[in-house]
Amino acid sequence: xxxxxxxxxxxxxxxxxxxxxxxxxxxxxxxxxxxxxxxxxxxxxxxxxxxxxxxxxxxxxxxxxxxxxxxxxxxxxxxxxxxxxxxxxxxxxxxxxxxxxxxxxxxxxxxxxxxxxxxxxxxxxxxxxxxxxxxxxxxxxxxxxxxxxxxxxxxxxxxxxxxxxxxxxxxxxxxxxxxxxxxxxxxxxxxxxxxxxxxxxxxxxxxxxxxxxxxxxxxxxxxxxxxxxxxxxxxxxxxxxxxxxxxxxxxxxxxxxxx
Numbered sequence: 588x589x590x591x592x593x594x595x596x597x598x599x600x601x602x603x604x605x606x607x608x609x610x611x612x613x614x615x616x617x618x619x620x621x622x623x624x625x626x627x628x629x630x631x632x633x634x635x636x637x638x639x640x641x642x643x644x645x646x647x648x649x650x651x652x653x654x655x656x657x658x659x660x661x662x663x664x665x666x667x668x669x670x671x672x673x674x675x676x677x678x679x680x681x682x683x684x685x686x687x688x689x690x691x692x693x694x695x696x697x698x699x700x701x702x703x704x705x706x707x708x709x710x711x712x713x714x715x716x717x718x719x720x721x722x723x724x725x726x727x728x729x730x731x732x733x734x735x736x737x738x739x740x741x742x743x744x745x746x747x748x749x750x751x752x753x754x755x756x757x758x759x760x761x762x763x764x765x766x767x768x769x770x771x772x773x774x775x776x777x778x779x780x781x782x783x784x785x786x787x788x789x790x791x792x793x794x795x796x797x798x799x800x801x802x803x804x805x806x807x808x809x810x811x812x813x814x815x816x817x818x819x820x821x822x823x824x825x826x827x828x829x830x831x832x833x834x835x836x837x838x839x840x841x842x843x844x845x846x
Contacts, residue, residue: 605629606722607629607718607721607722607735608625608629610721610728610732611721611732611735611736612625614732614736615736615739618736618740619740620736620739620740620743621743624739624743625739628714628739628742628749628750631714631749631750633712633714633715633750634714634715634718634750635712635715635718636715636718636719636722636723637711637715637716637719637756638719638723639756640711640716640719640720640723640756641719641723641724643756644724644727644756644757648827649823649825649827649828651827653827653830656827656831657827657830657831657834659831660699660700660831660835661831661834661835661838665699665703665835666835666838666839666842667842668699668703668704668706669695669696669699669704669835669839669842669843670839670842670843670846672695672698672699672704672705673695673839673843676788676792679777679788679789679792680694680695680792682777682789682792682793683777683789683792683793683795683796684792684796686777686793686796687793687796687797687799687800687806688796688800688806689795689796689799689800689804689806689809690809690836691792692836692837692839692840692843693799693815693819693832693836694792694795694796695836695839696832696833696835696836696839697763697795697819697822697832698762698763698791698792698795699835699839700828700831700832700835701762701763701764702762702763702764705762705786705788708753708754708760708762708786709753709754709755709756709759709760709764710753711753711754711755711756711758712750712752712753712754713738713749713752713753713754713758713760713767714735714738714749714750714752715750716754716755716756716757716758717731717734717735717738717758717767718735720757720758721735731758733768734758734766734767734768735767737766737767737768737770737771738758738767740767740771741767741770741771745782745783752785760785761774761785761786761791762785762786762788762791763785763791763794763795763798765785765794765798769798770783770785770794772801773794773797773798773801774790774794774797775790775793775794775797776790776793777789777790777791777792777793777794778790798821798822799818799819799821799822800818802817802818802821802822803817803818803821804818805818815833816829816833819832819833
C-alpha cells in the first residue's frame with residue numbers, strides 16, 4: 588500500500604513538473620503501460636532536449652535535389668559494401684525473401700539506404716528524440732506523442748530500457764529504421780525464435796519484406812513498377828528516397844550477379 592501511495596505521489600509530482608509526461612500519461616495508461624514504468628522512464632537523468640533536431644527537420648535530406656540526394660546513397664562504396672554484406676548474409680536474405688515473397692535485392696537496398704548495412708544506428712536516444720519533438724515542435728507534437736506511447740509499449744513488452752536504444756532524429760530505430768508504431772505493426776520474427784529483434788538480421792530482413800507487402804508490394808507480380816514504387820513510398824514518403832532505393836537495388840543486383 589505504501590509503495591502504491593509513493594508511486595501516486597511521485598506521479599502527481601511528475602505530472603505537474605513535466606509537460607511531456609502529463610501530455611501522454613492518461614493515454615499511455617489506457618494502452619496498458621503501468622504507472623511505475625512510466626515514472627521510471629520519465630524520471631531518468633538521461634532525458635535531454637536536442638535542439639539540433641529542430642534544425643534537422645528544417646533541412647531533411649529528402650528536400651535536396653535528386654542529383655545531391657543520389658550522391659549520398661547511390662555510390663560505388665555503398666554498392667561494394669552491399670555486395671560484401673550480401674556474401675555474408677545471402678542465406679538469411681533468401682529465407683526472408685521466400686518467407687515474404689519480396690525481391691531480396693530490394694530488401695538489401697533498403698538496408699543500404701536506411702543504415703548502410705548496419706553501420707549507422709543513429710546518434711539520438713530514441714526516447715529523447717521523441718521527447719524533443721513533443722516539447723519543442725508543436726506541429727509534430729501529436730504525432731510524436733503517439734509514437735512515444737508506441738515506443739514505450741515496445742520497451743515494456745520486450746523488457747527493454749527506454750533509454751538504451753539509439754536511432755534517428757525522427758525516432759526511427761533498428762537496422763530497418765522503423766518508427767515505433769511501424770515496428771509494433773510490421774516487425775515479424777524472421778528466424779522463428781519467438782522474439783522480434785530490431786538488430787537481428789533475420790528479423791530485420793523479414794520485417795522489411797512484411798512492411799512492403801502490407802503496404803501494397805505486388806507479390807504475385809513483382810514486375811508491376813507502380814505498385815512496387817508505392818510500397819517503397821510508404822516506407823518513406825519521398826520520391827527521392829524511392830528513386831534512390833530502386834537505383835541502388837538495380838546496381839546491387841548487377842554487381843552481385845556479375846561478381
